[in-house]
Amino acid sequence: MKNKQTGFTIIELLIATLVFSVILLLATSGLLQIGRLYNKGVINSRTQEVARTIMEDISQSIQFNGGNVTPAIMSSGVAPNTSTGFCIGQRRYSMILGKEMADTSTSHGLVADTITSSCTTSVAALDLSQTSPPGANNPREFLAPFMRIAYLDVTSYGNNLYRISLRLAYGDDDLLTSLTGYTAQCKDEDGTQFCSTAELSTIIQKRVK
Secondary structure: OOOOOOOOOHHHHHHHHHHHHHHHHHHHHHHHHHHHHHHHHHHHHHHHHHHHHHHHHHHHHHHHOOOOEOOEEOOOOOOOOOEEEEEEOOEEEEEEOOOOOOOOOOOOOEEEEEOOOOOOOOOOOOOOOOOOOOOOOOOEEOOOOOEEEEEEEEEEEEOOEEEEEEEEEEOOHHHEOOOOOOOOOEOOOHHHHHOEEEEEEEEEEOOOO
């Protein structure tokens, strides 16, 4: 009796391999897209959370500190990567506009500390280029790695009313349209999953005099 053996032909194997490769490619592409969306969501959430924390801290200082407020207008006249700041009562805010926070604990972008004297326009900002800024008293760094202050404005409207405007940016220099100002936006490129901006604005009434 003849032993008849059957199997796949070369054409059938090629077709099966092609179909499997297409399915694998689609699955891999889907997983990568899910990973990008997840990473983008985490960065957006973290950026929004830090922006809210900054706004709450400044708002509470204005409402309940009871001291003078030296308005800070950061939209113009402040060069990027230079230390500047303002104070509210005995709380001082020092920042480096447009500077990206490094992934180290020695980098500074926005620091709040306590001053012993009254808040006046002559109160100097901390030198945030130093690892341990001289004269800092109980300092608190608000920014996380890869974040920067693009815009921060505290304006007096009179009658104990103050407007606070903030734009916070996350990402490297090449991912942003601008490093400072309201024009700081993420570029429409593939790297936007590693970039985010948060913009908040509110009007606060000073309750404690």
